[in-house]
C-alpha cells in the first residue's frame with residue numbers, strides 16, 4: 511500500500527506525539543471528519559467554530575455539494591452558523607476526495623453501523639472508511655472512531671487495517687474510541703456540553719484523544735481501553751431499551767386492569783432517589799436504541815453467552831407497533847365500516863418528537879402493518895417528514911390539518927407527539943383518537959373520544 515505523505519514534514523517517533531500534542535494545544539491541528547451525518551456534521555461544526563481547519567469527507571455527493579454551498583441539512587444546526595463557517599470564516603469544508611485526509615492531524619470516523627436483515631452487526635462502513643483512512647495514513651495522525659459498535663471493534667478490526675500501513679500504533683500513529691452521545695432534538699444537551707468517554711489503544715493515544723476532544727467538549731472522561739468505551743456506549747443504550755421495554759410491558763398490563771400507566775410513572779417519579787421515569791409508546795426507533803443492543807447480543811454469542819435482557823427488551827419493544835395495530839383494529843370494529851374500507855390518519859411519522867429522522871420509526875411500522883391488513887386509505891401528517899415509502903407505496907404528508915380532513919377518518923392515531931400538533935383541535939374534530947404518547951394529557955378530561963395506550967379504557 512502506498513502511504514501518501516503530504517502537507518507536513520516527517521517527524522521521528524517521539525516527535526509524532528509531541529508534534530501532534532503541540533498542534534492540538536495551539537489549535538493549528540487540522541481536523542478530518544469522515545461521515546457528515548447527525549453525528550459527524552455537528553462535531554465538524556464545533557471544531558470549525560473553535561477556529562480549527564476542519565475537513566469533512568463523505569461518500570454522499572449530495573451532502574458534500576450542499577455543505578460546500580454553505581447549506582446545512584441537519585435540523586439541530588443553525589443554518590447561518592454553518593453558512594458562515596463555510597463561506598466567511600472558511601474553517602469548514604466538505605469533500606468526497608479522500609486524499610484530503612492526508613492534510614489532517616486528527617481523523618474522526620462517524621459512519622453508520624446498521625444491522626443486516628437478520629439483525630447481525632454490519633460494520634462494513636467502518637471497515638470501508640478505515641481502509642480509505644489507511645490509504646493516506648502518515649506519522650503523527652490520530653484516528654478516533656465514534657460509530658457505536660461492539661467491544662473489540664477498534665482493536666480487532668480497525669487497528670489491523672491501520673497497522674497494515676507499516677506504521678506503529680501508539681508511536682507513529684494513534685488510535686482511540688470515543689462514542690457519541692448526541693441526542694438529536696435535545697436543545698439542552700448538545701455536542702459541546704455533553705460529557706464524552708474516550709479509550710485509547712495506548713496511553714499516548716488516550717492523552718491525545720482526550721486533548722483534542724477537550725477543545726470542543728466540556729468534560730472528557732478517560733477510560734482504560736477502547737473496549738471499555740465501546741461497551742459503556744452499549745450499556746447506555748441497552749439501559750434505555752430495557753427500561754422502555756419494562757414500561758411498555760406494564761402499559762399492556764395496565765390496559766387490562768384499567769390503571770393509567772402514565773399516572774403511575776408520574777407518581778413513581780416523585781421518589782427523589784432510585785427511580786428514573788421511562789414512558790411507553792408505539793415502539794422504539796432511530797439509529798441507536800433499536801440497533802445497538804443487537805451488536806452486543808451478536809458478540810455475546812461468540813463466547814457462548816446469551817444476553818437475556820437484550821432479547822426480552824427487543825421482544826417487548828418490537829411488539830409495540832403490533833399492539834398499536836390491535837388497538838386501531840379494535841376501534842374500527844366498533845364502527846360501521848369494514849377493516850379494509852376504514853380510513854386511518856397517523857399523526858407523526860418521525861421516530862420521536864420534533865425530529866426529522868425516520869430511521870426505524872415505529873410509526874412507519876404501524877403504517878406498514880395497516881397496509882399488510884389490506885387497509886387502503888392511510889393518510890399521515892408530519893411537518894418534518896414530507897413523504898414516506900410504505901411497502902412500496904409513496905405517501906405524501908398532508909400540508910396541514912383541517913376539521914373536515916380529520917373528521918373523515920375513522921381513527922386518528924397520535925404516533926409521534928410533535929410539539930407542532932394542536933392536540934385540542936385534533937381531538938375536537940376526530941371521531942376517535944388513539945394516543946400512544948400521552949399527548950392528550952391536557953385535554954383528556956374534556957373529551958370522550960380518546961383512547962390512551964396504557965390506560966385500559
Ligand SMILES: NC(=O)c1ccc[n+]([C@@H]2O[C@H](COP(=O)([O-])OP(=O)(O)OC[C@H]3O[C@@H](n4cnc5c(N)ncnc54)[C@H](O)[C@@H]3O)[C@@H](O)[C@H]2O)c1
Pocket residue numbers: 544545546547548549550567568569570573620621622623634635636638639656657658659690691692693694797798
Ligand atoms: N444519530 C444519533 O443520534 C447517534 C447518537 C449516538 C451515536 N450514533 C452513532 O454514530 C454513528 C453515525 O450515526 P449518524 O446518525 O451520524 O449516521 P448518518 O446516517 O446520519 O450519517 C452517516 C454519514 O456517513 C456517510 N457514510 C456512510 N458510509 C460511509 C463511508 N463508507 N465513508 C464515508 N462516509 C460514509 C453517510 O453518507 C452519512 O452522511 C452510528 O454508529 C450511530 O450508531 C448516532
